Amino acid sequence: MEPLKIYELVKERFGDRVLEIADKKPDPFCVIDPKSIVEVCQFLHDDPQTAIDALSNETGVDYKDRIEVVYHLFSYRHRHTAVLKVKLPRENPSVATLENIWKSANWMEREIFDLIGVNFEGHSDLRRILMPEDWEGHPLRKDFVEPLEYHGISTVRESPIVRLEAGKK
Amino acid sequence: MSLLNTFPEYTLTTRTDELLNWMRKSSIWYMLFGLACCAIELMHTGGPRADIDRFGASPRASARQSDLMIIAGTLTLKMALRTRLLYDQMPDPKYVISMGSCSNCGGLFQFAYSVCDGVDKILPVDVYVPGCPPRPEALTEGLLKLQEKMMTERWLTRSNGAREKAA
Amino acid sequence: MSTLHTEEMTLNMGPQHPSTHGVLRFILRADGEVMREAIPDVGYLHRSIEKIAEKVGYHGFMPYTDRVDYVSAMFTNQGWGMACEKLAKIEVPRRGEYCRVIAAEFNRIASHLLSAGTMGMDIGAFTPFVHALREREMINDLIEELCGARLTFNYMRIGGVAWDLPPGWREKALAYLDHFEPILDEFNQLISFNKIFVERLANIGVITAEDAINYNVVGPNLRASGVKWDIRKDLPYSVYPDFEFDVPVGQGQWGTLGDSMDRYMVRILEMKESVKILRQALTAIPAGPVLAKVVRTLKPAAGECQIRVESARGDMGWYVVSDGTGYPYRVRVRTGSFAAMGLIPKLSRGLMIADLVALIASLDVIAPEIDR
Numbered sequence: 064m065e066p067l068k069i070y071e072l073v074k075e076r077f078g079d080r081v082l083e084i085a086d087k088k089p090d091p092f093c094v095i096d097p098k099s100i101v102e103v104c105q106f107l108h109d110d111p112q113t114a115i116d117a118l119s120n121e122t123g124v125d126y127k128d129r130i131e132v133v134y135h136l137f138s139y140r141h142r143h144t145a146v147l148k149v150k151l152p153r154e155n156p157s158v159a160t161l162e163n164i165w166k167s168a169n170w171m172e173r174e175i176f177d178l179i180g181v182n183f184e185g186h187s188d189l190r191r192i193l194m195p196e197d198w199e200g201h202p203l204r205k206d207f208v209e210p211l212e213y214h215g216i217s218t219v220r221e222s223p224i225v226r227l228e229a230g231k232k
Numbered sequence: 233m234s235l236l237n238t239f240p241e242y243t244l245t246t247r248t249d250e251l252l253n254w255m256r257k258s259s260i261w262y263m264l265f266g267l268a269c270c271a272i273e274l275m276h277t278g279g280p281r282a283d284i285d286r287f288g289a290s291p292r293a294s295a296r297q298s299d300l301m302i303i304a305g306t307l308t309l310k311m312a313l314r315t316r317l318l319y320d321q322m323p324d325p326k327y328v329i330s331m332g333s334c335s336n337c338g339g340l341f342q343f344a345y346s347v348c349d350g351v352d353k354i355l356p357v358d359v360y361v362p363g364c365p366p367r368p369e370a371l372t373e374g375l376l377k378l379q380e381k382m383m384t385e386r387w388l389t390r391s392n393g394a395r396e397k398a399a
Numbered sequence: 400m401s402t403l404h405t406e407e408m409t410l411n412m413g414p415q416h417p418s419t420h421g422v423l424r425f426i427l428r429a430d431g432e433v434m435r436e437a438i439p440d441v442g443y444l445h446r447s448i449e450k451i452a453e454k455v456g457y458h459g460f461m462p463y464t465d466r467v468d469y470v471s472a473m474f475t476n477q478g479w480g481m482a483c484e485k486l487a488k489i490e491v492p493r494r495g496e497y498c499r500v501i502a503a504e505f506n507r508i509a510s511h512l513l514s515a516g517t518m519g520m521d522i523g524a525f526t527p528f529v530h531a532l533r534e535r536e537m538i539n540d541l542i543e544e545l546c547g548a549r550l551t552f553n554y555m556r557i558g559g560v561a562w563d564l565p566p567g568w569r570e571k572a573l574a575y576l577d578h579f580e581p582i583l584d585e586f587n588q589l590i591s592f593n594k595i596f597v598e599r600l601a602n603i604g605v606i607t608a609e610d611a612i613n614y615n616v617v618g619p620n621l622r623a624s625g626v627k628w629d630i631r632k633d634l635p636y637s638v639y640p641d642f643e644f645d646v647p648v649g650q651g652q653w654g655t656l657g658d659s660m661d662r663y664m665v666r667i668l669e670m671k672e673s674v675k676i677l678r679q680a681l682t683a684i685p686a687g688p689v690l691a692k693v694v695r696t697l698k699p700a701a702g703e704c705q706i707r708v709e710s711a712r713g714d715m716g717w718y719v720v721s722d723g724t725g726y727p728y729r730v731r732v733r734t735g736s737f738a739a740m741g742l743i744p745k746l747s748r749g750l751m752i753a754d755l756v757a758l759i760a761s762l763d764v765i766a767p768e769i770d771r
Binding site for chain 3: 263264265266267268269271272273275276279280281291293295305306308310311314318340341343344345346347364365367
């Protein structure tokens with residue numbers, strides 16, 4: 064099935080909880096209301112026409128006015144992909160977890176929490192995965208400022224060119 | 233520099249320091265501390281073609297049994313604390329070779345927020361081996377330079393356990 | 400003995416350990432020698448490659464993609480190249496595609512050799528490791544003649560590959576393939592059917608097909624569980640439709656379907672298939688340019704795309720968002736090792752501590768793929 068047909072199917076079933084179907088090149092996507100993402104995904108998982116059996120990728124992207132969580136769904140049986148998006152506000156972004164449908168969401172949502180700061184409601188074990196436990200801040204946000212030191216190790220390294228130029232003068 | 237003189241009666245004359253240093257440099261046991269890409273080149277250096285076992289260097293798994301730590305790969309801030317702990321666990325006399333650009337100065341990851349720019353921020357380094365990753369021949373040369381450095385150390389005349397280098 | 404009081408121990412299999420395939424840390428909750436659970440702790444090699452992409456631009460990101468998976472760097476190069484080409488609508492010339500496939504399949508053989516060798520080393524046999532390294536050195540020689548580097552190649556560019564095949568390289572490569580096929584049989588005789596090896600690996604860490612798809616396990620791990628899925632055949636890209644090759648699937652003949660022995664054998668059989676593809680590619684390579692004309696500061700139109708490449712460790716997904724400037728807005732790599740690590744707490748229940756080492760080796764995880 065073409066991705067646009069999948070989005071039309073979802074729109075028929077869920078009506079105005081589908082906010083937008085964007086027919087962009089090269090990959091079209093579909094924006095869903097954050098409160099109904101779990102129902103939509105459960106429907107796509109169970110319906111035999113779509114039969115989405117794997118969550119291939121889950122990403123968080125930080126735009127200036129919102130944070131988006133992008134889901135790439137894939138079906139091994141029918142070999143089609145669907146791209147769903149959820150738009151969240153930048154203060155306290157929060158969406159329900161997809162862990163109960165596809166277990167691969169567990170670690171991917173931990174990574175999005177760690178690097179972008181999205182809170183996933185209902186997640187069994189939401190804690191930092193890639194950064195150290197006591198790190199402050201969410202690094203993949205566009206307004207992230209690097210700290211000057213971590214446990215006594217300074218993060219600033221002067222380029223040797225600076226010293227060369229200073230020595231020449 | 234000739235270490236040994238031979239007389240027809242097969243008597244060897246040398247200085248005690250040089251004899252002890254020669255024994256120490258011919259059996260440097262290194263700790264397997266491969267972190268990233270340089271770890272594969274470290275494995276190749278211990279492998280069949282560029283074999284550093286012929287210099288006496290044998291890989292050890294534990295820090296307590298090794299006298300050389302080859303930091304091969306990028307050091308992240310999360311790992312830096314553990315690296316310092318492992319260095320403190322090594323018994324004296326201990327040496328550090330920093331292998332590759334990432335552990336020399338941060339390498340191509342200097343833009344990163346989670347990388348410690350260079351292992352010399354937390355450890356004293358003896359030999360820096362440049363490369364990304366350095367060829368096995370380059371690492372072998374680094375080891376030979378370390379052996380040269382070891383030969384210059386005064387062992388018997390040192391004071392209170394600290395290593396003193398010849399002038 | 401039934402009055403012996405046992406307690407649960409918490410052990411740390413720390414980031415520095417000779418058999419964790421890079422810096423991984425496991426917290427083991429064990430009751431004597433048998434584990435209740437092994438909790439992985441990752442992030443010791445998180446080098447923020449995804450954020451660096453936003454600073455260096457499209458062409459400049461190519462060396463960083465090598466470091467995402469340094470053992471099979473050609474596939475990451477190819478994935479990034481394909482993603483940028485899809486965004487900027489660039490077409491790769493045919494000879495360039497053939498060069499990409501040749502370099503990639505040699506890299507697949509090298510990666511599987513290293514995986515088989517370290518698997519032997521983790522079980523306790525040191526000789527297969529040295530045999531594997533010897534063959535890998537010969538492949539490194541070939542690739543060094545091709546692109547100048549032994550490990551992190553940076554061979555592919557957006558729009559093709561950087562350099563054409565040197566004169567005389569084709570004959571050397573074909574001679575190497577003739578030399579390599581009997582070596583693979585010798586390797587099998589040495590270790591694969593050894594009784595101790597089989598007993599250490601059979602029935603350890605069984606992944607069923609439903610679990611594999613649900614947890615998004617990909618690549619040889621998925622094929623060992625009985626699912627016949629290979630991106631090169633099922634969602635074909637590049638010039639793979641021109642070649643005839645088979646996709647090996649686990650049979651479960653040494654134990655259960657989807658155990659560690661199946662994963663190991665799938666990799667050995669995949670090497671044979673790669674040799675087939677290489678012979679066909681080297682004989683049928685067309686003449687022509689290898690690199691399309693691409694502007695120096697590439698500014699693709701705003702949009703996003705997803706690409707999937709069959710790397711040595713499985714299906715690697717690249718998701719790139721572009722906003723019309725010369726720097727990508729967001730780059731995301733979804734790798735097979737990340738998902739495989741998420742499955743370890745479930746697989747490790749009831750295993751012994753030594754079996755955990757065999758399990759990690761059979762899943763062929765590599766630390767920078769998990770942490771990026």
